[in-house]
Amino acid sequence: MMINDNEPELVKRGLLARLRGWFFTGLLVTAPVLLTVYITWAAIELIDGQANKLIPAFSTWSLGDIPGAGLLVGAVLITLIGAVAAGFLGRWIIRLGESLLNRMPVVRTIYGATKQILETVISAQSDAFREVVLVEYPRRGLWVIGFVTGATKGEVARMVPGSNVNVFIPTTPNPTSGFLLFCPVKDIIYLDMTNEEAVKLVVSGGIVSPPDRGNVAAKNVKKAAAKKVATKKSAAKKPAAKKAATKKPAAKKAR
Numbered sequence: 001m002m003i004n005d006n007e008p009e010l011v012k013r014g015l016l017a018r019l020r021g022w023f024f025t026g027l028l029v030t031a032p033v034l035l036t037v038y039i040t041w042a043a044i045e046l047i048d049g050q051a052n053k054l055i056p057a058f059s060t061w062s063l064g065d066i067p068g069a070g071l072l073v074g075a076v077l078i079t080l081i082g083a084v085a086a087g088f089l090g091r092w093i094i095r096l097g098e099s100l101l102n103r104m105p106v107v108r109t110i111y112g113a114t115k116q117i118l119e120t121v122i123s124a125q126s127d128a129f130r131e132v133v134l135v136e137y138p139r140r141g142l143w144v145i146g147f148v149t150g151a152t153k154g155e156v157a158r159m160v161p162g163s164n165v166n167v168f169i170p171t172t173p174n175p176t177s178g179f180l181l182f183c184p185v186k187d188i189i190y191l192d193m194t195n196e197e198a199v200k201l202v203v204s205g206g207i208v209s210p211p212d213r214g215n216v217a218a219k220n221v222k223k224a225a226a227k228k229v230a231t232k233k234s235a236a237k238k239p240a241a242k243k244a245a246t247k248k249p250a251a252k253k254a255r
Contacts, residue, residue, distance in 0.1 A: 047071045132198040134189040135167055135181060144169055145198050152182050162186075175202050 048071070084090040102108045131148040151157075152164040163185045170178040191198070197210035 044071055047074055050074070129168070129195055132191045132193050132195060133167060133183075134191060135169065135183055136187065137169060137179075137181065145202055146170075146181070146183075146188070147195065147198070148188075149180075156182055170199075170202050172205050173203050175199055 085094055098111075101111045129147045129149060133146045133148055134143045135146045136142060137144045137146075146167040146169045149166045149168050152160065152166055157164065160182055164182050165185055165188070167181045167183045167188065168178055169181060170176075192213040193201075193210045200208045201210060
């Protein structure tokens with residue numbers, strides 16, 4: 001019987017490969033959780049610190065030592081500001097503040113752009129970034145992920161023939177930058193994936209791919225059709241079995 005001298009080395013390599021695989025598996029499991037907890041905790045501490053600055057007596061309250069109390073206070077303050085802004089006095093104060101901001105050269109640009117983006121995204125009647133589409137870009141045969149930000153309106157809609165929509169094409173790995181395209185509706189493909197799944201696909205560079213919901217839906221339809229056929233067959237067999245059971249006693253009587 002021959003003994004191979006490379007067996008201990010192979011065992012070592014196999015053990016190291018397993019340890020390395022376990023390490024990366026544990027890293028993939030724990031890293032997202034730890035990062036989420038860290039970022040959430042840092043945001044809560046930041047907001048709590050701002051609450052202490054806005055309300056000097058906040059640290060002396062019984063709730064001041066509870067993490068997240070500043071977040072709750074901030075939400076209450078924002079709600080109160082919104083309630084005041086909905087009234088006549090609040091609207092007058094807002095118009096006065098906006099007129100002052102619009103007179104400042106740099107500040108008016110930042111304020112105008114931020115306000116327009118927030119009004120577009122937060123508005124309940126807006127369909128911005130709710131639909132994920134595929135667009136042929138930058139040439140025929142190449143496809144990119146895009147987000148429909150609304151229907152094309154104004155001078156662009158008047159100058160471009162046909163029915164068009166505004167599509168934002170994000171870049172990888174930074175989805176906050178990208179391109180704005182005015183695409184004909186007939187040239188885009190609507191997808192079933194959610195916005196979060198599309199952003200993950202873009203940020204990861206195609207590594208994280210969402211599941212194919214269309215394929216799952218087709219399988220569910222096939223399963224439902226098979227169940228219907230099975231129920232029809234079982235329903236057809238029951239009357240035949242009853243007829244056979246009634247025929248047997250009649251045959252015995254004839255004997």
